[in-house]
Amino acid sequence: MEGKNSAYDFSFLRVLRKTHGFTLQQMTKKSGVSCAVISRLERNLASPELETLYRLAKCFGMNATDLVHLAESRTTEEKTETSHRSGIFRFRTVTYGNIRVLYGKADSGGQTSKPKIHQDQYELCWVLKGRVRLTLPQVTYELGAGESVQFDSVLQHAYESAVDGTELIIILLKKGNRF
Numbered sequence: 117m118e119g120k121n122s123a124y125d126f127s128f129l130r131v132l133r134k135t136h137g138f139t140l141q142q143m144t145k146k147s148g149v150s151c152a153v154i155s156r157l158e159r160n161l162a163s164p165e166l167e168t169l170y171r172l173a174k175c176f177g178m179n180a181t182d183l184v185h186l187a188e189s190r191t192t193e194e195k196t197e198t199s200h201r202s203g204i205f206r207f208r209t210v211t212y213g214n215i216r217v218l219y220g221k222a223d224s225g226g227q228t229s230k231p232k233i234h235q236d237q238y239e240l241c242w243v244l245k246g247r248v249r250l251t252l253p254q255v256t257y258e259l260g261a262g263e264s265v266q267f268d269s270v271l272q273h274a275y276e277s278a279v280d281g282t283e284l285i286i287i288l289l290k291k292g293n294r295f
Contacts, residue, residue: 124187130158132176132186147171202228204277207286216288222246222277237288239269246282250275 133143133154140151147154149171156162157172164172169180197208205222216237224246241250242264250257250265251274257265258278267273269288 124163124184125160126157126162126164126183126187127160128186129154129172129183133158136176138175143172143175146175205275214290218286218288220275220282220284220286222282223280224277224282228275236291237269238266238291239273240264240266240287240289241275242285242287244283244285246280246284247278248275248282248284249278 133140138146140154143149143154144151149168153162153164153168154172157164157168166180169183173180173183193212195210195212197210199206199208201207203222204225205220205228207218207220209216209218211217241248241259243259243261245261247261248257248259250259252267252271259265275284
């Protein structure tokens with residue numbers, strides 16, 4: 117596929133190249149991809165071969181998939197939060213393809229009711245205010261403001277608010293996106 121009708125726009129490569137301080141000639145030397153091909157990609161006049169993506173991505177410390185994601189025509193996406201309750205916790209949530217972010221508030225003394233196990237995700241809990249007890253199968257964490265813990269969501273887990281006015285952020289990240 118050529119140019120503007122493509123679902124992908126590789127013109128971001130010019131900005132990426134310049135951000136890394138590379139000239140076209142330096143990119144050619146580092147990647148083995150000709151200046152002409154790089155120039156056509158940067159002007160969005162051509163779609164790259166997979167091998168070309170691989171070679172260019174290595175120059176930026178990325179993989180070819182990262183470049184494809186950057187080239188997707190939709191560069192931003194807007195969502196509206198949803199909300200729900202789990203035990204005494206009230207959550208505001210925003211979800212995108214590979215990440216879900218929950219902002220939770222709770223009073224003391226209760227815990228999440230039947231917390232969901234997320235088979236293919238890592239979970240990060242970051243306490244903003246108050247104290248939270250996070251119970252995992254073989255360990256319990258007592259987290260205060262500014263403290264966080266990351267774990268595999270496949271583990272059975274429960275959150276408990278230890279004081280009134282607890283606030284926390286929970287981030288669920290698909291396992292394909294390592295920390």
